[in-house]
Amino acid sequence: MPTPKLRVAICGGGIGGLALAVALSKYSNIQIDVYEAAEQFKEIGAGITMRERTWKILEHLGLSKDLSKVTNTPPDGLPGIGFEFRRADRADGFQFHLYTTPYGNVLFHRAHFLDIFVNHLPTGVAHFGKRLLSYEDDKGNSQVKLKFADGSQSTCDLLVGCDGLRSIVRKQMYDQAPFKEPALKDVAEPVWSGWVAYRALVPADRIRRANGGKEIRAMTHPMMYCGKDKHIVSYPISQGRIVNVVGFVFYPEAEGKAFNGPWVTECDGAEIIKHFAGWEQEVQELLRHVDNATLWAIHHLRPLPMYTSGRVALLGDAAHAMTPHQGAGAGQAIEDAFVLAALLGDPAITVHTLWKALSAYESIRLPFANRVLRESAVSGKMYEFNSIFKDKYTSLGPAIDAQWSWSMESTPEEEVERALKRMRGLEVKHKL
């Protein structure tokens, strides 16, 4: 590469970091380095859903063709089932709402989803075993110095923290921020949402065999089995060969408190079965095949007041880790990447004008993603009849749909346009 106009260091190679790397790879004058703590890119064995809004971005990034090959059913642009909602915490369960949405929910095995991003990375940009310990925004030399756990160091013009829920970049950014209100520093710490989630994968054939060849709903489309203080999200992945199961249990008194113990542990299937005893037959038919699960204490961030500082930006869960009740965290990470890459790639942006791109990124993405973060937690309460709608099904159903209205109020392309316009309107020189 001839001298690049910008050297961007991406800390963390999860969905957010890799989406940014792929999006930036369209600009031949931007140098990209992805520093990943692990020895390889990896995702957990679980499902993930995307909706139309994110799918459109994936099309722009040139990934949709390959992703279509690994999705459960390739989207055809027609409306499809987002989720079927059932009152399921009783023997006589029933459907109380059907959420349909353009494209339906596009369903993936996480590992297959991430693989497509990895396959589209330019060669030589990935650096493994590089756990970032700290950074120094060196204003004198207009660069950021990076220090890694293996003793190595590097520099860049822009550091993007894509290092997830427990982001070290966010911690340092907030520790060093000259907030007038010291309590703002605490916002950088994730809090326990009060939910735990049991995550498991079940081979579809096993359910089929045990049921005399009969399919259950979760083998054909996304299901939300709802009950008081608990719910189960389940849907097919890997061309119907696997059923993804996530059982949520809410502890109201624990919301916002510290979680004592490891945030992720292994457990056996009996534990999840115990929590959903007495639920409708279909739930029993699903859960009895769970051998092993992982138990997650679901943590999230409170809405952050800033996503950027100096030559450092936050992206994905590092900026807005949210409860998973709208299946939107990864989609929002991808949207961060789409907007930030368009700003950085603009010909007007150089090391000297970087502040404009970062300022526009924050002003567009922060209110948007923080809103999704808030709505996600509200949605979770709705699924468990703990919202103001309680179990008044006729008003609860439309209210659940309305929670996703943010996804239809604009398109990602319009958000990019808004961001570029905002950036071009920024005239006052602001020293990084």
Ligand SMILES: Cc1cc2nc3c(=O)[nH]c(=O)nc-3n(C[C@H](O)[C@H](O)[C@H](O)COP(=O)(O)OP(=O)(O)OC[C@H]3O[C@@H](n4cnc5c(N)ncnc54)[C@H](O)[C@@H]3O)c2cc1C
């Ligand atoms: C139960 C559950 C279900 C979900 N379902 C959905 C869904 O259906 N749809 C959806 O859109 N979202 C969903 N999400 C949210 C989604 O998983 C996350 O929002 C998304 O994976 C975040 O990606 P990320 O790249 O920002 O962070 P991460 O995936 O956490 O990646 C961070 C990366 O940074 C690396 N790293 C960490 N620290 C360092 C360091 N110091 N130096 C270098 N590297 C580092 C890590 O090893 C990792 O590779 C769900 C979440 C949960 C918990």
